[in-house]
Amino acid sequence: MFRFLFTAVTVFFCIPATVCAKDIIIEMKNNGIDGVMVFEPSYIKARPGDRIIFKPTDKGHNAETIPAFYPKGATPLRGAINKEIVFTTKLQGLYGIRCLPHFGMGMIALIQIGSVKSADVDAAKAVELPPLAKKRMIAAIARIR
Numbered sequence: 001m002f003r004f005l006f007t008a009v010t011v012f013f014c015i016p017a018t019v020c021a022k023d024i025i026i027e028m029k030n031n032g033i034d035g036v037m038v039f040e041p042s043y044i045k046a047r048p049g050d051r052i053i054f055k056p057t058d059k060g061h062n063a064e065t066i067p068a069f070y071p072k073g074a075t076p077l078r079g080a081i082n083k084e085i086v087f088t089t090k091l092q093g094l095y096g097i098r099c100l101p102h103f104g105m106g107m108i109a110l111i112q113i114g115s116v117k118s119a120d121v122d123a124a125k126a127v128e129l130p131p132l133a134k135k136r137m138i139a140a141i142a143r144i145r
């Protein structure tokens with residue numbers, strides 16, 4: 001009986017997405033699985049309302065949205081160098097993230113919020129990026145699910 005009540009209460013309070021929002025950490029690193037100057041992980045799928053926390057594990061990095069690489073109506077992200085920044089949004093879609101100093105070295109991440117349409121994926125593929133950033137972005141886009 002108590003177990004049933006607990007489950008019922010949990011389900012009830014978890015209905016608004018923000019109540020059950022998760023914290024997801026993306027580290028900004030000089031070295032990682034994908035090579036040098038990386039966001040790790042470089043692709044995440046989150047739900048609307050989740051808190052995506054960019055952690056300055058190594059110095060000299062920031063996190064910001066790539067211009068024109070986020071859903072229409074979304075607020076661009078602009079993190080300062082060496083500072084943690086929390087990104088949270090209710091707008092579903094794809095968000096391209098870069099570290100400005102290391103954009104040319106391919107320091108990018110892809111955040112998927114909720115479900116995306118094939119038109120969103122095509123638009124993401126069409127965004128012009130420096131060659132190394134493009135290479136990693138294409139690999140991240142391939143992981144969209």
Ligand SMILES: [Cu+2]
Pocket residue numbers: 037060061062099100101102107
């Ligand atoms: Cu960087």
